[in-house]
Structures are given as structure tokens and as C-alpha cells.
Amino acid sequence: MSRAASTNEPTTDTPPEDIAKSSKAVGEPLVTVENLTKRFPIKKGIIFQREVAAVHAVEDVSFAIYPGETLGLVGESGCGKSTTARVLLKLIEPTSGKITFEGEDITNLNKRQMRPMRRQAQMMFQDPYASLNPRQTIGQIIGAPFRIHKMSGEAKPKVQELMERVGLNPEHYNRYAHEFSGGQRQRIGVARALALRPKLIVCDEPVSALDVSIQAQVLNLFEDLQGEFGLTYLFISHDLGVVRHISDRIAVMYLGHVVEVATADELYNNPKHPYTAALLSAVPKGKVGAQVTTRTVLTGDVPSPVNPPSGCPFHPRCPKARQVAGGEGVPENCRDDLPPLGEVVDNHHAACWYPVEETEELAKAAHA
Amino acid sequence: MGEPILEVKDLKVHFPTPDGVVKAVDGLTFTVHRGETFGIVGESGSGKSVTCLTALGLIKRESAQISGEVLFEGHDLLKLSNEDLRPIRGKGLSMIFQDPFACLHPFYRVGDQIIEAIQCHDSCDKNEAKNRTIGLLDAVGIPQPDDRIRDYPHQFSGGMRQRAMIAMALAHNPSLLIADEPTTALDVTVQAQILELIDHIKQEFNIGVILITHDLGVVADVAQSVMVMYAGRAVEYGSRDEVFSGPLHPYTWGLLESIPNIDRKGGRLVPIEGAPPSLIRVPTGCAFNPRCPHRFDPCDKDRPELLDRGGGHPEACHLRIEDKKRLWNEREAGRVEVAS
Numbered sequence: 001m002s003r004a005a006s007t008n009e010p011t012t013d014t015p016p017e018d019i020a021k022s023s024k025a026v027g028e029p030l031v032t033v034e035n036l037t038k039r040f041p042i043k044k045g046i047i048f049q050r051e052v053a054a055v056h057a058v059e060d061v062s063f064a065i066y067p068g069e070t071l072g073l074v075g076e077s078g079c080g081k082s083t084t085a086r087v088l089l090k091l092i093e094p095t096s097g098k099i100t101f102e103g104e105d106i107t108n109l110n111k112r113q114m115r116p117m118r119r120q121a122q123m124m125f126q127d128p129y130a131s132l133n134p135r136q137t138i139g140q141i142i143g144a145p146f147r148i149h150k151m152s153g154e155a156k157p158k159v160q161e162l163m164e165r166v167g168l169n170p171e172h173y174n175r176y177a178h179e180f181s182g183g184q185r186q187r188i189g190v191a192r193a194l195a196l197r198p199k200l201i202v203c204d205e206p207v208s209a210l211d212v213s214i215q216a217q218v219l220n221l222f223e224d225l226q227g228e229f230g231l232t233y234l235f236i237s238h239d240l241g242v243v244r245h246i247s248d249r250i251a252v253m254y255l256g257h258v259v260e261v262a263t264a265d266e267l268y269n270n271p272k273h274p275y276t277a278a279l280l281s282a283v284p285k286g287k288v289g290a291q292v293t294t295r296t297v298l299t300g301d302v303p304s305p306v307n308p309p310s311g312c313p314f315h316p317r318c319p320k321a322r323q324v325a326g327g328e329g330v331p332e333n334c335r336d337d338l339p340p341l342g343e344v345v346d347n348h349h350a351a352c353w354y355p356v357e358e359t360e361e362l363a364k365a366a367h368a
Numbered sequence: 369m370g371e372p373i374l375e376v377k378d379l380k381v382h383f384p385t386p387d388g389v390v391k392a393v394d395g396l397t398f399t400v401h402r403g404e405t406f407g408i409v410g411e412s413g414s415g416k417s418v419t420c421l422t423a424l425g426l427i428k429r430e431s432a433q434i435s436g437e438v439l440f441e442g443h444d445l446l447k448l449s450n451e452d453l454r455p456i457r458g459k460g461l462s463m464i465f466q467d468p469f470a471c472l473h474p475f476y477r478v479g480d481q482i483i484e485a486i487q488c489h490d491s492c493d494k495n496e497a498k499n500r501t502i503g504l505l506d507a508v509g510i511p512q513p514d515d516r517i518r519d520y521p522h523q524f525s526g527g528m529r530q531r532a533m534i535a536m537a538l539a540h541n542p543s544l545l546i547a548d549e550p551t552t553a554l555d556v557t558v559q560a561q562i563l564e565l566i567d568h569i570k571q572e573f574n575i576g577v578i579l580i581t582h583d584l585g586v587v588a589d590v591a592q593s594v595m596v597m598y599a600g601r602a603v604e605y606g607s608r609d610e611v612f613s614g615p616l617h618p619y620t621w622g623l624l625e626s627i628p629n630i631d632r633k634g635g636r637l638v639p640i641e642g643a644p645p646s647l648i649r650v651p652t653g654c655a656f657n658p659r660c661p662h663r664f665d666p667c668d669k670d671r672p673e674l675l676d677r678g679g680g681h682p683e684a685c686h687l688r689i690e691d692k693k694r695l696w697n698e699r700e701a702g703r704v705e706v707a708s
Contacts, residue, residue, distance in 0.1 A: 076555040076557065076558075077555055183643060184643075212411070212584075212627055213640035214639070215626065215639075216628075216637040216638065217641075238555065240556070241630040242628050245628030268630065278557060282559065284586045284590075297557075297564060298557045298561075301527055301528070
């Protein structure tokens with residue numbers, strides 16, 4: 001089967017709201033995305049531009065997030081995590097697929113129709129230096145959501161209350177962003193995201209620019225706020241320790257595809273997709289005397305999303321596929337057919353033809 | 369462990385600025401041996417990088433007040449003139465930088481940049497240098513090196529660029545390799561490849577490696593000795609096993625506890641309160657005292673020296689050794705309880 005044919009079919013029969021539910025999955029999901037795809041065209045020519053190729057940033061991604069839950073999204077750089085988040089908030093238009101927020105289909109809403117939904121869903125950015133306007137005071141930055149949504153009444157007391165809540169001194173209302181440290185700036189970002197009391201906050205690598213001691217403070221703040229305001233998070237990070245700490249449920253992405261979804265403990269104790277297993281074994285354990293497990297070193301780099309491999313996107317680097325084929329190439333179905341995101345064990349979904357067994361240790365791939 | 373190759377004695381690097389003197393490094397003493405990976409850990413601004421840049425003579429002497437000694441193969445690197453330093457720098461002592469995207473010149477082919485590094489110290493002809501370059505790229509695991517030397521840096525991925533930087537650093541079989549955050553800009557799977565490569569090179573050529581990082585996990589995985597830095601000074605210094613299984617300084621405890629655990633879903637994280645101090649106004653006494661949960665009487669008056677107080681390895685904290693052991697055991701027990 002050719003790749004084009006396989007990608008046009010939905011890769012899973014499971015409705016998104018049933019993929020690997022956590023204990024917090026009660027009632028209706030807050031956000032659902034179905035078969036979401038985003039391709040960025042690459043154009044050539046000066047006057048008559050024609051599309052010569054496309055970056056397959058997000059390919060047929062489905063998931064749901066329930067109220068009060070934290071969904072972690074992990075993967076290496078360039079795997080489509082941030083694009084997924086941006087498409088979910090409709091900061092970028094999807095190529096195809098469906099996005100539902102609180103039961104309402106928002107896929108085809110225009111900018112004005114999106115306004116009421118924007119109050120419910122906010123975003124936190126990675127870089128605390130680039131995401132705050134250097135020419136505005138903290139009061140203006142945190143008060144901006146009130147102005148944009150034309151809320152009546154004096155903003156200052158509300159802003160100061162928010163500042164106090166996220167651990168900033170309300171007397172610093174008139175200071176500028178450069179007067180704050182990285183951790184404090186990230187708190188400003190939290191206060192801004194929180195201003196309109198949203199239901200969903202999309203956090204795109206919110207702690208990766210911070211030192212470890214500060215990172216822990218900000219992570220604790222996220223947890224406190226979730227308890228207090230009943231927030232729902234989509235938490236993106238490449239740091240597997242951080243994601244495990246904060247998430248109820250985790251989706252692993254590779255080259256635009258979601259390859260595995262499970263609850264945090266299940267995913268880390270019992271990874272089913274060979275990519276997840278390799279990713280977890282690559283993390284330095286930071287502990288002396290811990291049981292020495294063989295580290296699965298993946299050879300090579302992530303392939304280009306302009307020219308993704310046929311079949312399973314992971315097959316050129318997959319140690320398990322080589323094991324199954326007995327050292328000679330990879331099995332045919334890995335090479336030709338895209339595996340569906342199916343339930344491998346109870347409440348644990350993975351897109352792999354040959355999921356990793358619980359006791360199995362992947363052979364250490366030889367250096368290329 | 370082999371003979372010492374780099375000895376740093378009471379190194380101080382102070383930068384005068386209009387706002388006051390920045391004490392980036394303030395009295396640092398350590399020794400790196402042959403065949404050892406020496407990890408320097410600390411948060412941003414703790415003086416890790418400045419230490420190594422000073423050793424290589426990459427800090428302008430006019431802009432900083434530098435004192436102390438850096439002994440390498442019988443020379444005090446701080447006293448050598450730039451001309452005398454040149455035969456050593458890049459030959460006996462070489463460095464890998466953090467950002468592989470910024471360290472290769474985008475206009476020159478990767479191969480030519482390595483050839484240049486070879487011809488800098490060896491008067492060999494271009495052909496021989498080219499053959500050595502191919503050998504080096506092969507040694508660091510770049511596939512088809514005879515084709516890839518004609519590539520430009522933008523044709524390499526992040527991991528491959530870091531490999532090319534390592535190849536360049538190895539061009540003259542240095543006896544000491546300084547790696548300043550070599551994997552911070554890379555993904556975990558590529559990080560694992562690069563760490564494995566550095567370890568392999570260390571064993572094959574029996575050289576010393578200084579690994580600067582903020583990631584305790586990396587240090588625990590590959591280093592034999594560890595020095596923890598805070599505000600320009602070492603607060604704890606010992607073998608990896610000593611530091612990780614029986615840490616004696618409250619700052620090291622804080623660092624270890626603030627990392628989310630990948631092996632189990634822990635309870636609440638225990639962050640270190642406050643933020644690192646400004647290096648212009650370092651707190652009096654112990655620099656860590658305003659953030660330390662265990663501070664007592666002498667902490668804000670006397671600066672604790674880096675001494676072995678009976679715990680097996682040197683640390684800089686006023687607490688009695690029995691108290692430290694008790695406190696660490698209590699903290700560890702508390703964490704296990706929360707997790708279970």
C-alpha cells in the first residue's frame with residue numbers, strides 16, 4: 001500500500017474521547033481534536049508560485065482533554081508539538097480535521113466568532129524574555145486581556161490581585177519586564193494567562209528556559225492554580241521528568257504523529273511503542289547505584305518532515321523492527337503500512353505493529 | 369585515575385563594571401586527572417563557564433582582574449602571553465562549546481574548518497590534513513565522511529554539528545577536553561549519543577574531560593568527580609558516589625530535590641526558595657544563607673571554607689557533620705514517604 005493511500009484513511013477507530021482515559025475523565029471532554037492535520041506548503045517561483053512540497057507538521061492527530069485534567073505532550077524538537085497546540089487554539093488554521101471546544105465545533109469559525117472562545121483558552125509561552133513587551137509595564141501586560149475583551153471596571157485591583165496570587169509583589173505594578181528575573185517573568189506570563197479565568201491553558205515549554213531550582217517553584221505554582229481554579233492544561237515539554245510530574249495523561253509525538261497515549265504511570269512503567277521506550281532509556285537517571293539498564297541508543301536523526309518515511313514514521317530508526325526482521329532490514333508492514341493508534345493493553349494506546357512487551361529490553365542498536 | 373593534568377589553585381576572576389565588581393569566580397581550587405570526567409554543576413551565573421574560559425585564556429585580561437594559578441603540563445596558563453598560549457590552546461587543551469549552531473562558520477565547508485584547525489598547529493600539506501579530517505569525522509560517527517566534508521554547516525543536523533565540533537577539538541589529540549554544556553541544545557536521544565561518544569573518546573585516548581552542565585542527571589551518568597558551584601565558589605567537591613549518595617551541602621540537597629523524578633510520580637516538588645544572588649552583591653557569610661532552610665548563627669557572618677569536616681569529602685557548610693547526615697536522611701525519608 002502506498003503512503004498516500006494509507007494517510008487518507010483515519011488511523012484509528014477509537015473516538016478521540018476514549019483514547020487512554022485517566023481517572024479525571026468524567027463527563028464531556030473540554031477539547032477534542034479529530035484527525036487534525038497541518039501541512040505547511042513549500043512554494044517555488046516568484047510570480048507564479050506553485051507548491052513543490054509540504055512540511056508534514058501534524059498528521060492525523062486525535063485526542064481529547066477532560067476538564068481539570070493535564071495532558072502532557074512530549075517529543076523531540078520538530079515533531080509537531082507546538083504546531084498541534086497552535087492549531088488547537090486556531091492560531092494557525094488546520095489543513096483538515098475537526099476541533100471541538102465545549103461541544104462546539106470551532107474548526108471553521110472566523111476571527112470574530114472565535115472571540116468568546118479565546119476568553120476560555122489561553123496560552124503560556126516558552127521564552128519569558130520574548131513573550132513580554134519590553135515597552136509596557138507589568139500592569140499593562142497583565143491588564144491587556146481586560147482591555148482586549150472590553151471588560152468594564154477598573155483593571156488595576158484585579159491585576160494586583162493576580163500578581164499576588166502568582167507570587168509577585170503587587171507594588172511592582174509599574175515596573176518593566178527587564179527588571180524581573182526569568183522565573184518572575186514566567187510568573188507574569190502565568191498571571192496574564194489567568195486574567196480572564198480561562199478553562200484551558202496551553203503551556204508550550206513553560207519551564208524549559210528556567211534553572212532547576214526556579215523550575216520547581218513554577219511547577220508547584222501550576223499545580224496550585226489547577227487545584228484552585230479547576231484549570232485544564234495541555235502541557236508541552238521535551239523534559240520527560242517534568243511531563244511525568246505534572247501530567248495525568250501523556251501523548252508521545254514523533255514526526256507529526258501521536259505514537260502513544262497512556263496515563264503517566266502506565267506510560268513510564270510500561271512503554272509500548274519502541275520510540276517511547278528508547279526516549280525513556282535515553283534520559284540520564286541522575287542516580288548512582290540505580291539498576292543499570294541497557295540504554296537504547298537510537299542511531300541517526302529524526303527524518304525530515306518534508307519527506308517522511310513510508311509506513312510507520314519510526315521504522316528507519318526502530319530497534320524493535322530490526323529485531324523482528326532478524327537483523328535484515330525491517331518487516332514489510334512497518335515499511336509500507338501506517339500502524340493505527342490502537343488499544344494495546346487496557347486503556348493504553350500505541351501505534352505500532354509490534355508493541356514492546358513488558359519484560360522486554362530492546363537490544364542496544366549498534367553504532368551506524 | 370591517572371596523573372593530574374590540570375590544577376586550578378585559588379582562581380579568582382572579577383569583572384569591574386560601573387555598578388560594582390562582578391565576582392564571577394571567587395577562589396576556586398580543583399584538580400582534573402587523566403582518564404577522568406570531571407563534572408562542574410551549577411545554575412546559570414554560578415561561574416562554571418567563566419572558570420573554563422579563563423583557563424583557556426579566552427577572557428580578555430584587560431577587562432577582568434584574574435588571580436590564582438592554572439597549571440597545565442608545567443605551565444601556569446594565566447602567566448603565559450598570548451603567543452606562548454597559542455601552541456597549547458587547541459592542541460593540548462581544547463574545548464567544545466554549547467551551541468553547535470553558533471560555533472561553525474556558516475560560509476565555510478565543515479571539512480575546510482577542520483582542516484584549518486589541523487594546519488593551525490601542524491605544518492602538514494592540505495592533502496594530509498584532508499585525510500586526517502576524514503579519519504576524524506569517521507571516528508566521531510559521521511556517515512560517509514569523504515562526502516560530508518564538502519557540506520556546509522546548515523546541511524548538518526544539530527547532533528552532527530556537535531560531532532563535527534568534537535572532531536575539531538580532537539584534531540591534535542588533546543590531553544584535556546573541556547565540554548561546556550555540550551548537550552544542552554540537543555534532544556535527549558541525540559544527547560545520549562553525544563555523551564556516549566565523549567565517554568568513548570575519553571577511554572580510547574585516555575584524556576581528561578571537564579564536563580560543565582546544569583543537568584545533574586548527566587553528571588551522575590558520566591562523571592567520576594563532581595564539583596557543585598554556587599555564586600562563584602565550590603560548595604561541594606568529591607567523587608560522584610560521595611556527592612550523589614551522601615550529599616553534605618544544603619544547596620546540593622535543594623538541587624537534587626527540585627528535579628522531577630522520572631522513575632516515579634513524586635509528591636510536591638521541594639524548590640529552593642528565592643533566586644540566585646547578584647554576583648555584585650553576594651550575601652556576606654555563606655552565599656547560600658538567604659535561601660538555606662537550615663541557616664543558623666554563623667551563616668550570615670563567617671564564610672565557610674571548602675573543607676572536609678569529617679564527611680569524607682570537602683564541602684562548605686557550617687552545620688556539624690552529624691546534623692548534615694541526619695538532615696539528609698530525614699529529607700530522603702520524607703520524600704520516599706510522600707511518593708508511596
